[in-house]
Amino acid sequence: MDLVKGSSVLIVVLFHSVIHMYAVTPDGAVSSGWHSFMNVIEPLRMPIFFMVSGMLATSAMGRPWRLSRRRTYGMAYLYILWSAIFFIVVALYIHETPVEAVLNFPRRLLVGSSGYWYLYALLLYFVVAKLLRRWPAWIILAIAIALNLLRAPVAQWNRDFMTSIDVVSAMTSIVTNLVFYILGVYYKEVIAWVADRASWLRVAVVVALVSAYGIWRNSAPEYWEMTYLPISLAWIAAGVMLAHLLVEYNGPRRFGTFFGARTLPIFVVQFPLLMALSSYLRNNRPEYLQIPAVQVVFPILVTFGLVFAALLLYRITQKNLGKYLFEAPRWAIREHRASPSPSGEKEVSSAT
Structure with a gap:
């Protein structure tokens, strides 16, 4: 699954690179x-990521x-830490006062107002x-x-209630992607069964069919909020x-071994x-982005640059306090094991 995991995170970064370019072109x-x-492969992007996580x-x-x-305190730590870093950057760009930023932070955490909703979802999914x-x-x-089949009502609930907590909310995605995490947790043998029946012909046929659906769906925005569970499963x-x-x-x-171990x-x-790139593009609207040849390579180059910067930061922080950008302190995630039981007594598991 390393190849799936590593490829998935690169697709996510590429998607965000495309979105920011498209916003100005x-x-x-x-x-x-x-x-x-990106709309065509949307049913694949996050679902397969959550399946592997499960x-x-x-x-x-x-x-x-x-x-x-590690999956509770550790994930909560990473979600809060990186959300704080992100919203500090946001505050600088939108000129939000420190008091406003602090007061808004809990609400933003609650509804998953940033791209880190994925970490929030992993925490919630594991607990559930x-x-x-x-x-x-x-x-x-x-x-x-x-919950996935009710995607449209869930999206309406998100707009009616969750966006009243904060303008941006990822609760629709969090609720509807639970199914893929559950598939990963409980149905690994089914996934292995599918893998064992792999052939180039089957891959080509399935990709052709789901791509055709994606092209149709991209031209029919009235269906964008409807569930695409069968298509996600096919992807x-x-x-x-x-x-x-x-x-x-x-x-x-x-490739899979390298990137699969560095997705975080x-x-x-x-x-x-x-966020910095988006601000630059919106404020300057560079003319070179209007050149078709540049538009072809721009998302790829941005993806490469972001991945390079992330891996460089990861490497230079592994032997100093910077490592706590990517892992919780040991005192927070130390997994206490029960002390050996006295002779003649049975050890009682805390799971009971």
Whole structure:
């Protein structure tokens, strides 16, 4: 799954690069083409990311809470820390006073007002899945599917209630993507079954079909809020099969190993840098961005630059206090194990 995980985070960064270019070049043919391409693969982008995250969380579901602090306290730490960094940058650009920034921060955290809603979702998903771990998996999956199928009402609920807390809210995405995390947690064997049946022909057929749907959907904005669960599942199947085929080759396997182990720094570092890029583009509207050839390569170059900057920061902070940008302090996530039981006494698990 390293190849899937590493590729997913690069697609996310590329998506954000395209969005910021498109915001200042909406009339460009190439820019519009990039934007349409991202709309076509939207059913894949975050769902497959959450599915892999669920697969990685499976082993922690059966452990006591005190042995799962990396996924609770650790994730909360990263969400709060990077949200704070991001909103400090935002405050500088929108001239928000320190008092306003501090007062707005809890509300923004609550509804996932930044790109770090992914970390928030992982925290919520893990807690929900662990609390319900004694339920039959099919019931949990059925609830998650229902929430996804109700995407339009969920989006309306988000607009009516959650945006009253803060103007920007990611709760629609958080609610509807739960199903993919649950699939990863409880149905790894199904995902493995799909991977084992990989063939280039099957990948090509599935990609052609879901791409055709995506092209149609891109031209029908009235359906954008409707669920695309079946299409996401088809995209995920194609992605899993493609990764299974590619890891037979040394290059893709090494690519997946490298980027799959570094998704967190790439994901979290991109947003403050994108905020700065967005401000520059909106304020200056550089003429070179109107050149079609530049529009072709601009998102790719921005993605490369963001990934390079993230990995550079990650590397230079690993042997100093900067490492706490990417991991919680040990005292916060230290997983306390029960002391050995006195002779003749049974040890009682805290999970009971």
